[in-house]
Amino acid sequence: MTGPLSGFKILDLSAVLSGPQATAWLCDQGAEVIKVEAFDGDVLRHVQNSADGLTTVFVSSNRGKQGIAIDLKTEAGIDIVKRMVPEVDVVVQNFRPGAIERMGLDYDALKTINPKLVYCSISGFGTKGPYINKRIYDPIIQGLSGLNAVQGGPGRPPRMIRTVIADVATALTAAQAITAALLSRERTGQGQHVTVAMIDAMISLTWAGMMTGHMLLDQDSVNHKAPDRGDDLIFKTSDGYITAAAVSENEWQGLCRALDRKEWLNHERLNTPKGRTNNTDALSELLSPILETKPSGHWLDLLDQEGVPCGPVLSPADIPDNEQIIANELVDVLDHPGIGRIRQSRPAARFSGTPAHIQGPAPRIGEHTRTILDQFHFSDAEIDDLYAEGVVR
Secondary structure, three states, X not given: OOOOOXXXXXXXXXXXXXXXXXXXXXXXXXXXXXXXXXXXXXXXXXXXXXXXXXXXHHHHHHOOOEEEEEOOOOHHHHHHHHHHHHHOOEEEEOOOOOHHHHXXXXXXXXXXXXXXXXXXXXXXXXXXXXXXXXOOOHHHHHHHOOHHHHHHOOOOOOOOOOOOHHHHHHHHHHHHHHHHHHHHHHHHOOOEEEEEEHHHHHHHHHHHHXXXXXXXXXXXHHHHOXXXXXXXXXXXXXXOEEEEOOOOHHHHHHHHHHOOOHHHHHOOOOOOHHHHHHOHHXXXXXXXXXXXXXXXXXXXXXXXXXXXXXXXXXXXXXXXXXHHHHHOOOEEEEEEOOOEEEEEEOXXXXXXXXXXXXXXXXXXXXXXXXXXXXXXXXXXXXXXXXXXXXXXX
16 A cells, blocks of 8 residues: 555444545555445445446445455454454444444444544434434435525525535545544544534535625624525536636626627626625626527637636536546546446545555455454464354355
């Protein structure tokens, strides 16, 4: 394993997306990640047609990891994990509240085995409050975070973000927090318990933009009202869609020149940065009829020449062939055993001295069980017994 986290070892007890995606990014950065699964595997192995449990979404959130299958409903299975803990740096889990404590694998239990352990617990709502026992997936967090209401707009029905943004925001938060805890440990020699709630991560992500009208407690109701951005800044052209925005005075002047509409410079609702930010509905009414008349490339060239922020609106199918995506080398192609060639996004952050990269394919269920047990000093006889007793696969 190579990368800035090379030499760190993570025991990943998490499932579905938020935990596995966090540890996948840490794996990209060089950490050795051991994924512990039940015998039927992570649920993401079963949400699509798959080849031996290797779905595209599972591969993306578990690439580069080693896989071990353990029956954690058995005392012998719990003992395996406890024997591994002294030699790992991080444990990550996202079991439902109370489950990890019943197993005896909670932080208080494991820190007695390894005081330097960084232990990350991911949950929907944390450890207190009326929602802690609710079963949750990404859409529930989207709704509770206010994001769906904002996406719909004032006076309109809420709208779902059609990607698992709450899971990904939680994964980013967890990965950063784990790294920060490891840095603290390097300085102090002490491990700690990191807790990340999905609702906390999601509201933290959207706060600066979503809550602009709800931060100041001592303003009157008029000033306290959140601005209505109006329409999305997405415009249909004769052959597709583009997005464009003009906030600064220079950008507004450039937009008027690009569209040959100098009379707009003194538009009552759009002649200030605040007006342009809060009245995108008025901007859309002006731009839409004009932009529909010519192809995207024509308008993007003109807008770029005038220094107006703009870009094409890509579909997922467009992304691998986009010239900027290609220039950034954002898409890697893995030759994955069992499923063939698969596109993956490369690690987003670049490191000049310790480059990150995709460390390898995702494991089949229990693919590395024997190798991992051997690595943690289980004897051949012990391993054979664990297989025979149905504790591991």
